[in-house]
Amino acid sequence: MNKTITSRKAKVLLHKLKQNNRMFFIEYQKPNEERVHTMCRMLLNKQISDSKGIFDHQQYDNIEMFDITDQSFLKLQIEEILFIKYNDKRYYVIQNN
Secondary structure (H helix, E strand, O other): OEEEEEHHHHHHHHHHHHHHOOEEEEEEEOOOOOEEEEEEEOOOHHHHOOOOOOOOHHHHOEEEEEEOOOOEEEEEEHHHEEEEEEOOEEEEEEOOO
């Protein structure tokens, strides 16, 4: 199932994934127009106790996540994200102007 969401709702979805410590797929576009599809998680075990449940939209403009596929950290801007796939739903992100 596919769904189109705004970048503001994508931030809310990423916050929920972070709070529940869920794995998800993400596709983003690099500056050289290359598309990358990878599995990610927002928090590692040591960060779970440090996380706060307060939602702030500016916190999700630049997102740091753990790339499970490459075993490395990944820093993205919300504008680079093309879609988020979670629970067999693909959320296409359209950017707000």
